[in-house]
Amino acid sequence: MKVFESYSQGIKRATIEIKMVFLLWLINILFAVGIYPQFSNYLNKTISRSIAAENFIKYFDLHTFFELLIHQGDKFSAIISFTGLLIIGYILASVFLNGGILFTLIHPKKANQKRRLAPVFFQGGGKFFGRFLRLVIYSLVLWIGIGIVMLIIHLILSPITKGSTNESLMLGLFLVRGAIALFLVFLVKMILDYTRIKIVIQDTRKVFLSMWQAVGFVFRKLGSTLALYYLYVLTAFAIFILYWWAQKAVKTHSLLPILIAFVIGQIFILSRGWLRIGLQAAQMKFFQAAKTKTSPIE
Amino acid sequence: MKKILIFSILVLLVLVGMGLASTNHYIVDYRIQAKLLTEEKIISGEEILTWLNTGDIPVSELQFHLYLNAFKNNRSTFMKESGGSHRGFSLDKDRWGYIDVTSIKIQGGPDLTPSMEYIQPDDQNPDDQTVMRVSLPEPLPPGETVSLEIIFQSKLPQVFARSGYKGNFFMVGQWFPKIGVWENGAWNCHQYHSNSEFYADFGVFEVELTLPEDFVVGATGKQVKEVENSDGTMTYTYYQEKVHDFAWTACPDFVEIRKPFTLDNPPVQTEMIFLIHRSHLKLKERYKESLCNGLEFYSQNYGAYPYETITLVDPPLNALGAGGMEYPTLFTSMGSCFFPEGLRMPEMVTIHEFGHGYWYGMVGSNEFEEAWLDEGINSYSEIKAMDHYYGEGRSMIDLGSVKIGDLGYQRTSMMGLSKRDPIMTKSWKFYSSASYSANVYAKAAITLLTLEKYLGENVMAQVMKTYFQRWKFKHPRSEDFFAVAEEVSGQELDWFFNQFFKTPGQLDYSIGRIRSVEIKDPHGIFKGELMEPDKKKDKTEEKTYKNEVVVFRKGDLFFPQEIQIVFENGEEIRETWDGQERWKRFEYFKPVKLKMARIDPENKIPLDINLMNNSRLLKPNKTPALKLSLGFTLYFQELLTLLSF
Numbered sequence: 001m002k003v004f005e006s007y008s009q010g011i012k013r014a015t016i017e018i019k020m021v022f023l024l025w026l027i028n029i030l031f032a033v034g035i036y037p038q039f040s041n042y043l044n045k046t047i048s049r050s051i052a053a054e055n056f057i058k059y060f061d062l063h064t065f066f067e068l069l070i071h072q073g074d075k076f077s078a079i080i081s082f083t084g085l086l087i088i089g090y091i092l093a094s095v096f097l098n099g100g101i102l103f104t105l106i107h108p109k110k111a112n113q114k115r116r117l118a119p120v121f122f123q124g125g126g127k128f129f130g131r132f133l134r135l136v137i138y139s140l141v142l143w144i145g146i147g148i149v150m151l152i153i154h155l156i157l158s159p160i161t162k163g164s165t166n167e168s169l170m171l172g173l174f175l176v177r178g179a180i181a182l183f184l185v186f187l188v189k190m191i192l193d194y195t196r197i198k199i200v201i202q203d204t205r206k207v208f209l210s211m212w213q214a215v216g217f218v219f220r221k222l223g224s225t226l227a228l229y230y231l232y233v234l235t236a237f238a239i240f241i242l243y244w245w246a247q248k249a250v251k252t253h254s255l256l257p258i259l260i261a262f263v264i265g266q267i268f269i270l271s272r273g274w275l276r277i278g279l280q281a282a283q284m285k286f287f288q289a290a291k292t293k294t295s296p297i298e
Numbered sequence: 299m300k301k302i303l304i305f306s307i308l309v310l311l312v313l314v315g316m317g318l319a320s321t322n323h324y325i326v327d328y329r330i331q332a333k334l335l336t337e338e339k340i341i342s343g344e345e346i347l348t349w350l351n352t353g354d355i356p357v358s359e360l361q362f363h364l365y366l367n368a369f370k371n372n373r374s375t376f377m378k379e380s381g382g383s384h385r386g387f388s389l390d391k392d393r394w395g396y397i398d399v400t401s402i403k404i405q406g407g408p409d410l411t412p413s414m415e416y417i418q419p420d421d422q423n424p425d426d427q428t429v430m431r432v433s434l435p436e437p438l439p440p441g442e443t444v445s446l447e448i449i450f451q452s453k454l455p456q457v458f459a460r461s462g463y464k465g466n467f468f469m470v471g472q473w474f475p476k477i478g479v480w481e482n483g484a485w486n487c488h489q490y491h492s493n494s495e496f497y498a499d500f501g502v503f504e505v506e507l508t509l510p511e512d513f514v515v516g517a518t519g520k521q522v523k524e525v526e527n528s529d530g531t532m533t534y535t536y537y538q539e540k541v542h543d544f545a546w547t548a549c550p551d552f553v554e555i556r557k558p559f560t561l562d563n564p565p566v567q568t569e570m571i572f573l574i575h576r577s578h579l580k581l582k583e584r585y586k587e588s589l590c591n592g593l594e595f596y597s598q599n600y601g602a603y604p605y606e607t608i609t610l611v612d613p614p615l616n617a618l619g620a621g622g623m624e625y626p627t628l629f630t631s632m633g634s635c636f637f638p639e640g641l642r643m644p645e646m647v648t649i650h651e652f653g654h655g656y657w658y659g660m661v662g663s664n665e666f667e668e669a670w671l672d673e674g675i676n677s678y679s680e681i682k683a684m685d686h687y688y689g690e691g692r693s694m695i696d697l698g699s700v701k702i703g704d705l706g707y708q709r710t711s712m713m714g715l716s717k718r719d720p721i722m723t724k725s726w727k728f729y730s731s732a733s734y735s736a737n738v739y740a741k742a743a744i745t746l747l748t749l750e751k752y753l754g755e756n757v758m759a760q761v762m763k764t765y766f767q768r769w770k771f772k773h774p775r776s777e778d779f780f781a782v783a784e785e786v787s788g789q790e791l792d793w794f795f796n797q798f799f800k801t802p803g804q805l806d807y808s809i810g811r812i813r814s815v816e817i818k819d820p821h822g823i824f825k826g827e828l829m830e831p832d833k834k835k836d837k838t839e840e841k842t843y844k845n846e847v848v849v850f851r852k853g854d855l856f857f858p859q860e861i862q863i864v865f866e867n868g869e870e871i872r873e874t875w876d877g878q879e880r881w882k883r884f885e886y887f888k889p890v891k892l893k894m895a896r897i898d899p900e901n902k903i904p905l906d907i908n909l910m911n912n913s914r915l916l917k918p919n920k921t922p923a924l925k926l927s928l929g930f931t932l933y934f935q936e937l938l939t940l941l942s943f
Contacts, residue, residue, distance in 0.1 A: 265928075265936075
C-alpha cells in the first residue's frame, strides 16, 4: 500500500473515530484539571489583589513574574513538583491509551452496526497495559542506543567546534545535532508504534521479540515508514502554525478573549488526539498491507 | 621705569607659572616597552616608573600590585575566594598566569631587587603574591619623585577573570607592576580578590607594544607611532594622560572600524574605534549605536567625554571571560550574532562598560573598598541611559509579549540576594559574590534611583553632574558623594545614606488591610433605653461605610510614603506618612466603598523589596490570575500530548 493511501486512510479513520478523539482530549483535560486549581488558587491568592499584576493582561511582565517567584516561589515550586507527579501519571495513562486506541482501531464500526466506544476502548487499554508497560521498559535498550549514537556524534563533531570562534558553524552543528536527535527520537517512537501494532494485531505476549521484529520491519521499509511518519509530523506542524497564528490574532486583554484563546487551545489539543489516532490508524493500515503482501516480519 | 619693571616681573611670573603648569605633575608616569611572545603567551616588559610623593611625610618603601599572580596557583587569595571560577568561567588549571619581576632598581641608582618581598595586607595568606613591597635606600621626601627601572615578564592565563588569551585573541589587562596609592600616610595597595576590581593614581602612560605584524591592536589612549620592524613584528606606541591604567588587546581576527563622534553641546570630539571579532560583524551596528548613545548620554548628563579615543573590544565567543570589562578609554563588550534585536545584552554591556570610563576611569573610585561608587553609580547611569534610548519597562528584553526593563532586571538581583551585607562593605568582605553583585551593582543603583525620586529628577541630575565635575581625576570616598548630594539638594540626608548604604536592612511597605464596613443604625441599650433599628427606613437611603486602610512597614528601614486611596465612585485621596512606625491606619466615613489603596502610586521607591504587596484591591481582579492559570494549564496540556511512549 502506498504511503499516501495509508496517510489518507489514517486521516479518514481518525475522523470517523471522533468519539475516541474526544475521549483522548477528555483524559488530557482530566489531568489538566488536576493542575488548574493549583495555579488558580496560587495566583488568586498572590496577585489578584495587586495592581502590579495588571500588566499580565497586556503582556508577560517578566519583572512582576520574577517578583512573584522571589517572594512566593515556594508555593510555585510545590505546584511544579505536583506537575511532575501528574506527568508520571499521564505517561502511565498513555500506555493504557495506546492499548485502547489500537484495540479500537482493529475493531472498526461495521455498517449499520452500533458500536459503543467505551467498552472496546477500555477493554483494549486493560488487555494490553501490561504488555505495553513492559515495552516501555524494553524500549530503554533503544533509548540507550540513541544515547550512544549521540555520544559518538558528539565525539565526532566536538573537535570541529573546539576552540572555534565561528558562531555560524557552532549554531549550524548545534542544529545538526538537534535534528539528528529528533530524527532518532522519532525513529524509536515509530518502531515502538509498529511494535504495539504487531502486539495488538497478533495478540502476542512476546513483547521483546515483537520490538526486534518491528525494528527489522522499519529498517526494511525505512523510506515508506519514515515518509508516512513525517507526513503526520508535517501535518502536525501545519496545524501548530495555524494554532499559533490563531492565538496571536486573539488579543487576550480581557475576559472574553482570554476564554476564546483557551478554547482555541482546546481545539489544538483535540487536533493532537485526532492526529495521534490518525497516525496509529495509518501505520496499522501500512503494516497490515505490507504483511499481506510479503509477510515481512515473521 | 618702575611700571616697566613691575610689568616685566609680572610677565616673568606668568611665564614661570605657565612653565610649571606644563611640567608633568602626575603622581605616576609610566614608560613601558613590551613585547608579546604569542606562542609562549608571555609579555616581556621594561617599565620606567616615575612616582611622586604627594603625601606630607617621607616614604621609605613602595608597594606594587602584581595582579597576574592571582592566577599563579590554586592558593592565591583570588583562587581561594573564587574557587577557580569567575562570572561562570573557570580557569584552565594547566594554563596558569603570573608576573615575574626580575629586576627593580632606581634609575641610575641602587638595585632594589634584593628587598623585594610579597606582602598580604588583607588576609595574611602567605601563598598570595599579588602585592609586592620594596624598600627605598632612603626615604623619599614629600614633593619628590623617584624613577624606577623594572624588568618583568607576564605570563598570561587562558582568558579568565577579564584577562588572558584564547587562541590568537589576547586581552591584556592588569599586566604590569603597578604602584599602589599612597594616601593618608599609608599605602592603599590591596591584594587581588575575587570580588574586587582596582584602584590606582592618575598619570601618564607611554607604552610601546611589539607584536607580530598580522595582529590588529587596540589599547588605552591614542596610537602615536607605528614602526615596522625587520623581524616581522610591528611596534605601536600609545600615549595617554589623565588615566590610571593601561590595557591592550590584540587579535588577527579583529576587524577595525573607526568612526568619529561629535557632539555640539557639550562639545565632544572623539574617535570611536571598534575592534570587532570577525565572527561578530553582524553586531557592528548595534555596537555603534549603543556606544554613540553612551557617549551622548554621559556627556550630556555628567560631563563632556574628554579623551581623543574610545575603543570597543568585542571578544570572540570562546573568550567571554574577557568580556564586559572597563579600562581607561577602552572596554570590552560582549554579544553573539544570534542575540535577537529585542535581547539587548550587547547594548547594555556597551553602555555599562563605557559608563565606567566616567565612574572608574575619570572619577577614580576605590573599587576595593567602596565598589558601589563605581559599579552602583554606573549601574544607575546605565538604567537611565537604557530606559532613555530603549524604553522603560522593555529596555532589556523586548521579545514579542515578553518584556523587562533594565530596572526590573536589576531588581531581580537585588530582591533575592542583597540582604546579607550593607552596600558599603569592602569588596572581599561580602558574604558571597552574589551578595557583592546584588549590593554594589543592583541595590546601589536602585538606591540612587530612589534618591532621585525623593529629591526630584532635576536636583539629582545636578547632584550627579556636580559630583562628576568636582571629583573627576581625583579619588572620592562615599562621604564625598553624600556631601555633594546634601549640598546640591540643600537637604540633610544622613537618615537616607546611613540606612541604605551602611546597613543591610530592607525596605518593604505593604497595604496590610483594606475594608469597607457598612455603619449600621444604633441597636441596643443606649442611656438606659433600648434602641431598635428603624425597619421602616427607606431602603434606598444612602448608606455610610467605614473605610479602613492599614499600611504596614514590614522591612527594617523606613522611607516617607505617599498612599493613594481610591473609592468606588472614582474619588481619590492622597495621604502621606513618615513611614517610621510599624503601621498606620487611615479611616474614612463615606457613602461609598473603597476600590483600592496603593503605596507609592508613582513608583518613586524602586528600593521597596516587594512591589506586589504595595497595592490592594477591595474586590480582587481575577482576570490576570485567570489568564495565567489558563495559560499554564494549556502549556501543561500541550506537554502531555508529547508524552506518549
